[in-house]
Amino acid sequence: MGEIESAGALEQGLAKALARAGMAAPEGVQRLTGGATMESWRFSSGGEDFVLRRAPSLAFMEGRPFGHDSEAAIIGAAHAAGVTAPEVLVGLQPGDGIGSGFVMRALPGTPDPRAILAMDDPGQLLRDVARDLARIHALPRAGLPGDVPELDYAEGIEGLAEQFEEAGGDRPIIALGLRWLRENMPDRVEPVLNHGDYRLGNLLAQDSQLTGVLDWELAHFGDRHEDLAFGCMAVWRFARVDRPALGLGSLQDYVAAYEAESGARVDAGRFRFWLVYRTVWWALGCLRMASFWRSGDDRMLERVVISRRTSEQELDLLLLLEEDAPEAEQARAMPPRDALPEPLGEASAGELATAVAEWLGSVKDRMEGHDRFQLAVARNALGMIARNDAAATQVEDDMLAQDVLDGRASLATPGLLAMLRRAALDKLGADVPKYPMLALARKKWTGED
Template structure:
């Protein structure tokens, strides 16, 4: 089925669904960018704008703790309690013929992290975000679906360990994170509703005000510190690595605003546990994207490219874990790594793989003004993928995987205090990220910290 056929099918199914809500005249349907798992489509009906959220395939709903009906019920409850959640208009049914999902009224504001981080009053937005989280965490469980799961911390770690083994069980930095989590499981806290994915990219803002919170598919009952920590991960701070609270400000201001809005006092040690937990979780989530593509569950280009973002999380995880290493090791410096000029071979004769990838990327750049909406996003993803191939086609690369080392870490026979493991993993993390995402903000921070280079 071509793209135009797919859009016609969606329009027909949406018309049927929206008729149940009393609306007609579907128009302007277009795919929105972003979304690591679910699709989002914007359209108009009856003179107003709406967003369809749906699974790209029914296989994506397999193994999930609940379906879109429960997610929609959670959003309705949050919206009714004054949380900046959208209004759910109608849920899809099988007879609509367009899969699983629901339609929401479109909210004002932008989800673009770059635009949000450029707003004039980030401190104001941070206070509103903290207050919104406090309201989410105060939602009455009796008003929420009974099928929402409650997280068991140890079971969560065990599940991630299985994901790790399923993905090859050979990434040492992730193994260190899993071992650390196993050794530092906190006592269970009184569970509250967690949004589960509260971060830049899933919030809407306009004129330094919070206008919406999206993507509730990971909502569950658990430790409030998990929600507080997730948005503070380096990967979700984008260009503002220097602002540890969601890229908007200082952690102390974030915690103070959360507590002032009715949130319980923040425990800094529990906050760190969940920073490490969620960094491991997202590293494994990125790895899993490749399996979606390989099995045919979703052959979108984003899947294979997101899988390479594992290297972002590995570097962030090592920065977190090395805080527990002996001071002498933490303060040690790596030898300055050779730059691309000294790493590149002088090629003669036929073009190499990296040169071919670069040539294709340069040609794709000429098409930018000829495509729009999701196709333009896909074009940018394709150019990023070709850049990875070009950078990987160079000598002197250290191995990224090491199943034997992972086994030693899990057995407790080696850790960051042993031999020169910390600096060896630092070298690997820098090299891998320089290949995959050389513009990742934490890379420059880590390089300066570990080598002394600006």
Template sequence: MESPAQTPKSLLDGLQSCCTRANLGQVSDIVRLTGGATMESWKFQADGELYVLRRAPSLEFMNDRPFGHDVEAAIIRAAHGAGVSAPEVVGELAAEDGIGSGFIMRALPGTPDPKAILAMNSPAELLDEIARDLARIHGIAPARLPAAIPTLDYREGIDGLKAQFDEAGGDRPIIALGLKWLMDNCPDPVTPVLNHGDYRMGNLLAEDGTLAGVLDWELAHFGDPHEDLAFGCMTVWRFARIDRPALGLGSLEAYFAAYENAGGAKVDPDRFRFWMVYRTVWWALGCLQMAKYWRTGEDRMLERVVISRRTSEQELDLLLLLEEDAPSKEKARVLPQRMGGDVEPKGEANTQEIATAISEWLYSVKHRMEGHDRFQLAVARNALGIIGRELHMEFGDTAIDGDDLAKYFLSGDESLASKGILAKLRFDALEHLQVDSPKYPALAVARKKWTGKD
């Protein structure tokens, strides 16, 4: 945690200004919360009660957002009033506070830690509560919500993803394959409902196996309810429990039944699959974009560059989704073999060994770190691990020419029916993920499925 002495005086003064306007009293015990890929969160006390300030790291960071914090706060208020386990918004930052854009919420109990939540007793009951709250979100009448909330046009959404892909280099074949699939399989629109937009483990609070809060509403929009249903079921948000397809808590059948019983619309499996693919492509491109934020100086946090390397997680997950449509002959094809082997280092330390040594030293001082600094130390060790593994890896002649193959997929000149393409994509996905995120749970599953090896 960040102590009050380390907290910028401008933040303390601006927060006190907002709290005074909201009749909350004197601010004390302010600490920076860990995590948060986009927004900052600060917990503090006022008159003995706990609150959380959510704010943008800079005003510039809000420029490309579909709506501001005023709209987000209004959405949360509407959800809270509809019986959703959303926090109570008690104040909003103003220009005269001088600390940017954001709002204050009453703190909720529970933990957002997915590992802790997935280890709680009664996962089936928790899944029922999560489905119930999602049905309540989807049932909020548009008249109770701000007019500024956008509506997702599916085709425009795909076009936007394609534009992001091109801007990021357009050289990732598996993402290109996913974009082409989305173009070819886009469903007709349904009556739009309010989507939370980020309804998943990490944005849910739980305490003693009970849902305690629904957080992070910055991506809310009107759209297909299947989008919200699918997003939380992506492999990346199941964490270690990828054997439980519904948020790492249970089966899809149980999740869908609970959602329908709570008033949600009947779930269409084909639409659900479309949004699984859509959101996997979306998050893959979102990961890639994190490097852009860092390069431009928009946000120079270390976490940005490391998250950009999580793109390979989504590529592997996307290939597992898309290969269902491949011919049986291509699914059975043996993967290429990696060229070269391990060479025992001699003489002076190589770059991989230097990266390892720095990582080991960082671990030795971990006990001195608290809160966000401790979190950033873990991110730094992940970054050094990537450097070391990449220097050790030799991709050789089996590596795919990503730029050309991506273009062929988008044009329709190549597909998963093309001879040997699926095997090469599988090989490439395994190799890159072994470098970027070797502990990602789906890696072992895919390796076993594709090679028969643990």
């Protein structure tokens, strides 16, 4: 619960905030599942439903370009401009004693990507998504907080390179992405407000209609193509990797709807640059989750599990970049997997993890709410341990990564692409074997289903 000692303390502090807005004390406060960075709590007041969005700790807000007061102002401006953003009612103050955040009116709809992808008319929803993104990009700078940053492309790339070094600098595939970004950086264009995290998971929908745009903490000024590309990353398509536009439809339909709403033209080259950029960005973002946990500022279980999702982005990044490799390297067969001996003697670490995961599965029906969600995350973590123990995967190589960054190795280097393909498949197969792009990559690279 971050810095909060008890549910009672949370309700008491929330009641102080609500009183400033002339609202009744909260009832039925319940933690919502999900949220890789911020916490969300749903509650009722005066017969209506609301959501508290807050940082898991005050320390977690350090180093961010702007605080929750500016985020609330951005959401307010978007709401006033017709974006399906929530209405912000009151912000937390230090005297409330429950950290940093604000209260919003609850919106209808679900954020569950799988439920959204199962809706009857994904084409209509995709048009709604394009409409709201165009409205976000049209928000005038004068009506937004002055501390909303502008992304300098070169500084952004070098910031990613610094994160890479801080994380060990030992992932050759990420190094390939950084090298490509440096060599393919486009010229600056007139910036627009970017939502910064515009994707399934941060959108609410009901009956194939968009009902909410959430999580504005990454808003910044920059190239509109960044927002367009980010939602189209493979990871945010979830089960529908066959629908490149947010898992909802084709890129052609998404671009056409956005261009019609915004009056701006979408450039394919700039779109690809930002697709690679944000894939590298999220790969490093996943890696950083482990450092958040190690620091002690945020010991949520999700942090360490998300850190292992780096392998998803490494595979996606290789799929994006391999088209630049010589045809001979694209056609080269991967090296075979190393055979491992059958386990003997006492139980291995992986077998212990499997045993604990099986026991947790037997008690999951006794859990509810966020505790049940955390139990599922714990079982995922134990599964990662077991599969990594059995596969003995290895993707870290700081010397090769440095060679790539310095230009001494590239996708034209004989055998490098094939080796990286094998490493990416094996690592992701151990970390997240159900990741939809894994099956696609395996079929493309090996011919296996």
